[in-house]
Structure formats: C-alpha cells, structure tokens
Amino acid sequence: MVQDRHIIETLGKVRVVIENGEITEVGESEMKYCPMFHAMHKVDELNEEFIRKNINFRIKDFGMCTPERVIEMDDLVTVGISEILKTNIEKGNIDCVVGACDGAGTLLMTNPRVVQGVGGRVSGLVSTTPIPEVIEKLKQKDCIILNEETAELNQLEGLKIALDKGYKNIAITILPSPMVEEIRNYPVGDDVNVYIFVAHTTGASPDEVEMLFENADIVTACASKAISEYADANRPYYYGVKVPIFCASEDGRRFLDIRLDHIGKPLTTNEYPRDKSDAPHKLL
Template identity: 85%
Template sequence: MVEDKHVIETLGKVRVVIENGEITEVGSSEMKYCPMFHAMHGVEELNEEFIRKNINFRIKDFGMCTPERVIEMDDLVTVGISEILKTNMEMGNIDCVVGACDGAGTVIMTNPRVVQGVGGRVSGLVSTTPIPEVIEGLEERDSIVLNPETAELNQLEGLKIALDKGYKNIAITILPSPMVKEIREYPVDDDVNVYIMVAHTTGATPEEVKMLFDNADIVTACASKAISEYADKYEPYYYGLKVPIFCASEDGRELLDNRLEKIGKPLTTNEYPRNKDDAPHKLI
C-alpha cells in the first residue's frame, strides 16, 4: 500500500500527523492563546482537545489531506496571505503563485480561486505524500505539480518551472528556511519580479528573522517572539493588531495595500509602539 502521511505544524508550532484521513499524532505547544481563534470561536486555550477538534473539522469540511480535498475557494478571512495573492492575481499584478498543497507538494498555480483554495485554511506543510485525486484536481485547473510521484516540497524548483514557463511576476509562499535567501539570490531577468511571502513563522530564531526581512516581501507575525522583537526595533510597515502582517519590502507593502484598499480597510501603518494588548501568548 502506498504511504499516505502528511505532517503539518499548526496553532503554535504543534506537530500534527494525518494518515489515511485520521489524526495519528498531536504534539504540544507552549502557546496557549490565540486572539484570532478566541475572536472567531471563543477558544480560551489551545489544548490538545481543541487542536484535534480543529484539524478534524478541516478534514471533514474541505478534505484536508484526503482525496476529497476542495481545490477552489472564495475568500476566507479579510486579510491573509492567500487573500493578498488572490486579489493581486485578479488585478494582474501576479501571473502565478508557487505554493504548497497537501497531497501534491509544490504547485505552480495561475487560477486565483485555486490559490485561495490551496492556501486558505491549511497550516505549515512540513511533508506530504501524493494523493492522485488532489493532483488531478489541480492539473485540471491548469496548475503544475512539481513532482506528482513524490509530492516534493521545493519552492526553488517551483520558481525554476515558473521561469521556464515564461511568467514574469511570480509570487512564492514558503515557510522560514534558508531557501528564502536562495530564492532571492536566484538569477532572473531584469523584467522578472519575484515576490516572497513567508508564513507560519512561530519558533523562528532571531537570525532566521533577520534573514527573512532581508530577503522576503511579506512576513506574517504568527506567534513569533523574534519577529515581534525585530518589528519593535526596526519598525516596518504592517497591518493588523492581534496577529500583524509585516511588510519586509516596498513591493510587499504595495501588494498588501492593494488587498486592503479592495476591501475598504485602512492601509498599512508604521505606528509604534504597537498595541499588544491582545497578542498570542506565549510568543515562541
């Protein structure tokens, strides 16, 4: 039998393993409170019981890590990485997105609703194995799966495919890793723009965070202690109070502002000190 095993990090860098549609492992986290989950679901504590309930909901609701995976979705929250990308694709600012999908690995996407569907409600994908139905669904919607045989996660190789296809405005979603710097330093023609969006940053080290802000365009705060401290020192533009989205470049700020303007929200600000009354805790 072909292995079916998917490893994600969620809700404060908790490791969760899903095999054959069932949760087989749930780790623990020092983070016990998230203002987003408190606001949306009234959750007071991110304990193992809630984490299991939340992941099981995702499995049943949109088929995460199963053959029933929903590929296309509409906007889920007002401002997240997938919403920023979807809006800018619809505006023509982004030609394709190199992202990661459970059951497929690295995917090159050109359909805004697929970008939203793939990235909207999943957490940090650490590893995954191929699910033929998911791969077929993506390919039917004009997406390119980097390696259908292995569901490999490699955003640099995804960038290379996007370049080979002739795309000029390429966005990449990625977790904190040295590959962020490799992608930024990869040689491209003068008329090519590569936008790097880093998500699921909880647990990143101060050294990693500096590298992210030196090379990325947008960096999500999540429950990262190092990002919070970096932002307070260097005061980048941002949006949001509870779990901010930080602009690591002017390009990132423009992409984020495009989304904010579309939905009628105040644009990015660099007002410091930030209000941290309702931040995740504890930060990791």
Template identity: 80%
Template sequence: MVEDKHVIETLGKVKVVIENGEITEVGSSDMKYCPMFHAMHKVDELNEEFIRKNINFRIKDFGMCTPDRVIEMDDLVTVGISEILKTNMENGSIDCVVGACDGAGTVIMTNPRVVQGVGGRVSGLISTTPIPEVIKNLEEKDSIVLNPETAELNQLEGLKIALSKGYKNIAITVIPSPMIKELREYPLDDDVNVYIFVAHTTGVNAEEAEMLFEYGDIVTACASKEVSRYADEHQPYYYGTKVPIFCATEDGKRFLDNRLEKINKPLSTKDYPRDKSDSPHELI
C-alpha cells in the first residue's frame, strides 16, 4: 500500500500527523491562546482536545489531506495571505502563485480561487505524500504539480517551472527556511518579478526573523516573538492588531493595500507602538 502521511504545523508550533484521513499524532505547544481562534470559535485555550477537534473539522469540511480535498474556495477571512494573493491575481498584479498543497506538494497555480482554496485553511505543510485525486483536480484547474510521483515540496524548483512557462510576475508562498534567500537571489530577466510571501513564522530565531524581512515582501506575525520584536524595532507598514501582516517591501505594501482597498478597510499603517492588547500568547 502506498504511504499516505501528511505532516503539518498548526496553532502555534504544534506538529500534527494525518495518515489515511485520521489524526495519528498531535504535539504540544507553549502557545495557549490565539485571538483569531478565540474570535472564530470562542476557545480560550489551545489544548490537545481543541486541536484534534479543529483538525478533524478541516478533514471533514474540506477534505484536508484526503482524496476529497476541495481546491477552490471563496475568501475565508478579510485579510490573509491567500486573500491578498487572490485579489492581486484578479487585478492582474500577479500572474501565478507557487504554493504548496497537501496531497500534491509544490504547485504552480493561475486560478485565483484555487490559490484561495489551496492556501486558505492549511497551516505550515512540512511534508506530504501524493493523493492522485487531488493532483488530478489541480491539473484540471490549470495548475502544474511539481512532482506528482512524490509530492515534493520545493519552491525553488517551482519557481524554475513558472519561469519556463513565461510568467513575469510570480508570487511564492513559503515557510521560513534558507531557501528564501535562494529564491530572492535566483537570476531573473529584467522583465520578471518574484514576490515572496512568508507564512507560519512561529518559532523563528532572531537571525531568521531578520532574514525574512531582508528577502521577503510580506511576513506574517503568527505567534512569533522574534518577528514581533523585529517589527517593533524597524517599524514596517502593517495591517491588523491580533495577528498582524507586515510589509517588508514597497511591493508587499502595494499588494496588501490592494486587498484592503477592495474590501473597504483602512490601508496599511505605521502606527507604533502597536496595540498588543489581544495578541497570541505565549509568543514563541
């Protein structure tokens, strides 16, 4: 039997393993409170019971890590990475997105609703194995799966495919790793732009946080102590108080403001010191 095993990190830095549609492992985290989950689910403590309940909901609701995976969705929250990307694909600012999907690995996407569906409710994808039904559905929506045989996660190789297809404005979603520097330094033609969106930053150290802002365009705060510290020190533009989204570049600010303008929200701000009255804790 072909292995079916998917490893994600969610709700802080909690490792969750899903095999054959069932949760087989749930780790622990020092983060016990998230304002987003408190607002959505009225939960005061992110304990193992809630984590299992939440992951099981994702499995049943949109088939996460199963052959029933829904790959197209409408906006889920007002402002998240997938919503920012969807809006900027719709307005023509971004041609394609190199992202990651459970059951498929790295995927090059050109359909805004697929970008939303793939990224909207999944946390940090650490590893995954191929699910033929998911790969087939993605390909039918004009997506390119980097390696259908292995579901490899490799955003640099995904970028190379996007370039080979002639895309000029390429967005890449990525979790913190040294590959971010490689993505930024990859040689490009003068008419090609690469934009890096960094998510799932919880747990990065000070050196990594600095690297994210040096090479990324958008950096999410998540429950990261060091991303929060770096932002307070360098004061980039941002949006949100509970779990802010930071703009590391002018391009990042442009993309974020495009989304905010579409939904009639105030544009990104440099209002420091930031309101931290309802932040995740403990930060990691």
C-alpha cells in the first residue's frame, strides 16, 4: 500500500507534511509577516499556531491532500496565476495548462474551472502520493495525469505529453528550479507557444531570480527579497502592491492585462520606485 504523504511549502517557505488528512510536521519560517494574510485575515504573525489553523482550514474546506479534494472553483482572488490562466483559457489564448495537484502530481488541464480549483489555494507542492478518488475526479474532467501510479511531479514531462497531444498554446505552472530553463530550451514546433508561470518564489536566490526572468513569462513576487531587488533594478511591468505579479515577457504582460481588463482593473505599469510600505517585514 502506497503511503499517503504530501509535502507543501507555504506561508514563508514553511515545510508542512500532511498524512492521511492530518498535519504531521510543521517546519520553521524566517518570515513572520505577510501583507496578504494581514489584509485578508488580520494576522500579525505567521507562527506555528496560525500555520496549522490555515492548513487545517484548507483540508476541511476543500479537501486538500484528501480524497474529498474539490477540483473545480470560481475565482478566489482578484489576480493570481490561476485567475490569469482561467481567464485566458476562457478567451482562447491558452488551450492547455500543465500544472500540479495534490494527490495526482503533474497533470494536463483544459477546463478553466479545474485550473482554478487545482491551483487556487494550494501552495508550493514539493511531493505528493496518489489519491485514487482525486485522480478519478480529474480524469472525469478530461485531465491527463502524468503518472497515476506515483503522482510524479515533473513539468518537463508534462510538456512533452502536451506536445504529443497536439496542443499549440501551452501554459506551465512551476516552482523556481533549473527545470524552468530546461522547459524554455526544449525544442517545440514553430507553431507551438510555451508560456511559463512561476509561483512560490520566497527564498529564491539572486542568480535563480535572474534565470527566472530570462526564461519565464510571469513571476510572482511572494516574499522574495531577490525578486524585489531585481524588479527595482530592471523595472519590469507588474500589477499589485502588497504581493506584485511581475511580467517577465511581453506575452506575460499580455496575459496579465487580459485578466485585468476582464475584471475592470487598471492595466500593468512599470512605474518605479514601487510602493513597498506594506511589504513583508522580513523578505526572504
């Protein structure tokens, strides 16, 4: 029997282990404050008590890392990666998303509500194990699972499947890693576009951040000091003050502006210096 064990990084790169629907381990975080959670929940300190409460809420509310996992959702925030992808799928600009889901691993999605449901409230997925009920629900929504037996996380292999299936406008969500560059350099046809969306960047090194901006299309700021410093020096287009979303390419800016226009918000800007009055007290 496969062990039920899921590892995520969340709330300031805290490592959280969930087994059989229960939190079994909570790591340490150097970040004690997050402007998003302060605004949404009036939380002044990201301590272990709050982290456990938050993760338990996700487990109970939408079944994260359990067989009760909800896989379809409506918009959760004004602008996040899943919201950007959802809108651009609906408008026909993206026809496939290579993402990752707890209990399933890397998967291909074409349903905008599934893209939102899978990615909307889950933090960085480090590893996961198969949950048959989750995999079956995803397959019923026409998702393709990279490896149903192991729930492997491998976005490059997911890209290869998307290419084999004939998709032409492929978005990939991924955490900071050397695989971002591998995906960008992977040979695809002249009629294929690959768009890279990088999330959960807290703790990324300056060299890693430079690589991300050279290869990705959208990069979220999270609580990354290196991304904040890179942005101030290179002035990319962005949206948001508390937790900005940065455009690493013109395609990224196009996708973000399409989402912003869809919800009636001001479009991206590159006005610097940025307002960082409510940035995390201690960026990582």
